[in-house]
Amino acid sequence: MSYIAHVCLNSKLNKEHPNYCNRGFIDIAPSSSTLSEQCWKYCKNCEEKGYPIITEYIKNPDRVNQCKQNFKKD
Numbered sequence: 001m002s003y004i005a006h007v008c009l010n011s012k013l014n015k016e017h018p019n020y021c022n023r024g025f026i027d028i029a030p031s032s033s034t035l036s037e038q039c040w041k042y043c044k045n046c047e048e049k050g051y052p053i054i055t056e057y058i059k060n061p062d063r064v065n066q067c068k069q070n071f072k073k074d
Contacts, residue, residue, distance in 0.1 A: 004029040005024060006024065006040075007039040008024075008043040009041055009046075010043075027041070040054065041054040041057075
């Protein structure tokens with residue numbers, strides 16, 4: 001079993017947003033191929049505020065394509 005560092009999903013909000021959260025936490029890695037920092041789930045404090053508990057990472061095809069475009073070789 002592998003573990004991974006997470007940053008709360010609310011860290012993607014603007015820092016002035018009232019729900020902004022930049023807490024880090026450790027959790028079980030969804031797979032051994034994803035061992036870099038992740039930010040696709042909420043920390044326990046935000047879950048207690050009513051944010052949903054996310055147990056499965058689902059890729060967003062639009063975001064994947066955007067990343068591929070950003071890192072295209074010249």
